Structures are given as structure tokens and as C-alpha cells.
Amino acid sequence: MDRWSSMRIFVKVAEESSFAEAARKLNMSPPAVTRAVAFLEEVTGARLFIRTTRAVNLTEAGERYLRDCQRILMEISEAEAAAGGVHARPSGYLFVTAPVIFGNIHVTPILTAFLREYEGVTARTLFVDRLVNIVDEGVDVAIRIGHLEDSGLSAIRVGAVRRVLCAAPSYLAAAGIPARPAELPRHNIIAAVPGGNGVEWHFGRNGETSVSLRPRLFCNTNEAAMRAAIDGWGVARLLSYQIEGEQARDELQIVLADFEEDPLPVHVVHPEGRLTSAKTRAFVDFVVARLRTTAALNSH
Template identity: 35%
Template sequence: MDKLRAMQAFIHIADEGSLTAAARVMESSLPAMVRTLAAFEAQLGVRLFNRSTRRISLTEEGRRHLESCRQLLATLEDAEAALTADAGEPAGHLTITAPMLFGQMHVAPAVTRFVQKYDKMRCSMVLLDRVVNLLEEGIDVGIRIGMLDDSSLVAQPVGHIRRLVVASPAWLRRHGVPQHPRDLLKANCVRVTDHATAWGPFNDKGRQLRLAVSGNLEFNQIAPAVAACAAGAGLGMFFSYQVAPFLKTKQLRCVLEDFEPPPRPIHVVYPHARLLPKRTRVFIEWIKEELRPFQG
């Protein structure tokens, strides 16, 4: 058995989610891929995948061994690249995760431009509004907003975003412009489910102030909440990137800027590795440049 090819097959099966797709990527036949996986599992003495007629998924042993195989092949790839002075374009597969709306607005277009420039690259994007375990879920690079608490990751700061209170000009004319965060307690606030009641922390003369706001509209997604505020439904609290198009067209206006919470950092994160594959290194530099506007 060619162990390196078996490792490659194992990674492709995990990345593609099926033996058929992995065989296509490796330009092999399905029976050959089945034999390779069976021989690899037999050599290791463990089952790497749970298989049924409809789906294939990693076992716990498979998840652990997947990262080891990725690191081993990455080290080999870098060693070979070093012999040729890292020549040539990046190639291979990258999986990238980002928050849903930020990913849609800023990361996905950057990834699209990346694969257009480097046509030997294939990228998969996973947009989720939860903290993803990169190692367990086989993700190469993540974009994170907010403070980090996972010391197992390498994190590079790429910028920051503000948290703003906004309303439509029409709503502010009817109800008045709030002068202090406590004015929010008497106003109709459009809320988002995950942080529906506690807004803040506002900076009130060096003290942090959180407020249990209320209102007659609540959404489980950001986009309709922003649209409702732009339509004059009430005040909303959002990240700056979420409302940027509406601020630009003056459909929304910022209020309480003197009490604004501290900005939240944006990081590009990836697992610790002595040697990263060239594709990962090139993408990290690419996304840092793409997100440069958030450094201001």
C-alpha cells in the first residue's frame, strides 16, 4: 500500500464528503478508492468513517487522525517546496469559515477573487454564526470577530469593527434623538434573538453600562432587523459592517456615538503548525490585504 496516497485519499474523502467525489478529485476509480480506504483502515486497525447507503462521516478516531495526516502532508509539501525556493502557484484545497453576514459581505467576495487569481486552488466556505472548532471540523482558516479564548490557534489581527446604535432619520424626527443610553429604555428597540435584551456595554464616563431594552420587533437574523430599522420601526444595535450600506445611503443614522462600546477585533485564525502549506500562507496574506479597510 502507498501510505502517502492513502493519506491523500483519506483527506479527500473527508473534505469531499463522499468516496465518489474523492475519486474524481484524485482522478481514480470508485472501486480503487474503496480498496485504498479499506487497506488504510486495515493497516491502522481502526475504522476512519461511518458509512451507510446515504452518507459517510468521520469516526472519532478518524477526526483525530485527519489532522495528523494534514500536518504530515503539509510538512512534506513544504519540504519539497523549499527545494524549489517555493516556486509556483499555490494549489490544493482550503476550507475557510467566517460569521454569516460578514462572510457574505466581505470574505466570500475575497475568496472568489482568490480562486480567480490562483486557478489551481479550490476553496470551500463555511458561514456560521458560532465558534467553529477548526481542528475537529477540518477547517484551515477562520475569520473571527471579538475576543479570542482558544490558545491552540495562531491569531493575526486584521482590523476591528464598531458596535453602533442606529435609527432611521424619520424615526428620529418623530421620537427624538436619544442623548444617553438610558433613553433606550423608553424607546422601541428592534432586537435580534441571540442578544435580544442586553445592549452594550456602553461607555458611561469610564463605567460599563448594559441595558435591558424592549420593543415590539424581534428577529433571529441580522438582515431583517437592519431593514426594519431602516424602514422606521425603531432603534437597533448592530456591527458597523452590518449597517454600512444603509449609513452610506443615509437610510440609517448613528446615535449615542459618545457612549459607543469599545471596538471589537477581527482576527484571521488557523491551527498551530510548524510549517503551513503554501496555499494557506498565501491565502492568509491575501485575506489580510482584502480586509485592510477594517484597519482604519
């Protein structure tokens, strides 16, 4: 029996949780579907499904095998598409992740421009301020800010952003502009972290200077910390791209710029492999070209 066809049948049974429904969707007889799964169980030496009168569920081995089959079938499909022409038109479902504010400001307009150019693509965004496991969560492309750990991912650097201290001009007029980091304990501090008793901010190349602070306001989002700073409550530490609009409107003023740490790199990241879908290749080229010309990532 053809192993590729059997894998395709197995995946359909897993998706439908039903041998009969899989047979109907594949326009096959139920016995043929059963034989294909039995063939794979014989080849692998593992039971792939637990079958009862009411349900068909994957075993633990079946769940692992399903992920492998999905990957293999996708690679076969992409190999066939590539063989049909390296300039195949991008199509399909594109999943993109980025930090919240960066995604809102920079990624969304790039993504909508990409969708206008490639009508066969449908996109979904996941803008969150956490490290997304792009393999486990099925993400095609991620924008990462900060130093990357070694991984099996392909990363293309597109620029860098600064960690900046900022406050409203009204606050600085009343409290004074700090001239060096050691003066910060005398100021109202806004921490863009969920909570705690204190924070330690680092300054200078490689962060060789540190200042321990006890903020009176802990914010669990960067947006909230920014709003508190705009309202004149105190000094916040954010990333340069997050306040570019507010700085241009004179709502926030950067302080202690001469003491900043080294900028943080920004990368476009995607799973590495012999085969990458046309939609992913096209979007990576598209977003890299545009982010590299973004002033907020290149003004250092």
C-alpha cells in the same frame, strides 16, 4: 514494511470502506493491502477496522488513527512541496469562513480576486454567525470578529469594528433622538438575538454602564434586525461594517456614538503549525493586505 506507505494504504481503505476497492485504486494486490493494514495494527496494538462480509468500518481507535495519518501524510506532502521551492504555486482546495454579512461584503470580493490570480485553487465559503471550530471542520482560514480566546491558532489583527446603535431617520424624527443610554427604555428596541424576555446593552469603555431593555422585536439574524430598523420600527444594535452601505444612503442613522464600547478587533485566523500549505499562506497574505486597507475596519 514502510510505515509511510502503509499509512497511505490504510487511509485509502478507510476512504473506500473496502480493501478490494483500495487495492484497485492503488493498483496493488488485495493481499498486499491486507498485509499493510495488519502491519499497522501490529505496530499500534489496536484493531483499526471491523470487517464483515458486507462492510468495512473503522473502529473508534481506527477513526482517531485515521485523523492522525491524514495529518501526517499532509505534512509530508507539504514538506516535499516546500523542499521543491518556497515559491511553489498555490493550488488545491481552500475553505474559508467568516460572519455572514462580513463575508458577503468584504471576503467574497477578496476571494474572487484571489481565485483570478491563482487558477489552481478551488474555494468554498462558510459564512455563518457562529464560532466555527476550524480544526474540526477542516477550515483553512477564518475571519473572526471579537476578542480571541487562547488557542493553538495563528491570528493576525487586520482592524476593528464598532458596536453601534442605529435607527431610520423617519423613526428618530417621530420618536426623538436619544441623548443618553438611560432614555432607551422609552424607545422601540430591536434585538438581534433569537429570543428572550430582555436584553442588557453595555456602554462606555469596558462596558461599565449597562441598560436593561425589553425589546418588542427579537430577530434571529442581523439582516432581519437591520431591515426592521430601515423600515422605521425602532432602534437596533449592530456592528459598524454591517450598516455602512445603509448609513451612506441615509437609510440608517447612528445614535449615542459618544457612549459606544471599545471597538471589537478583527483577526485573520488559521491553524498554526510548522508547515502551512502554499494556498493557505498565499491567501492569508492576500486577505490580510486587503482587509488592512478596508476603510470599514480602520475608521475609529
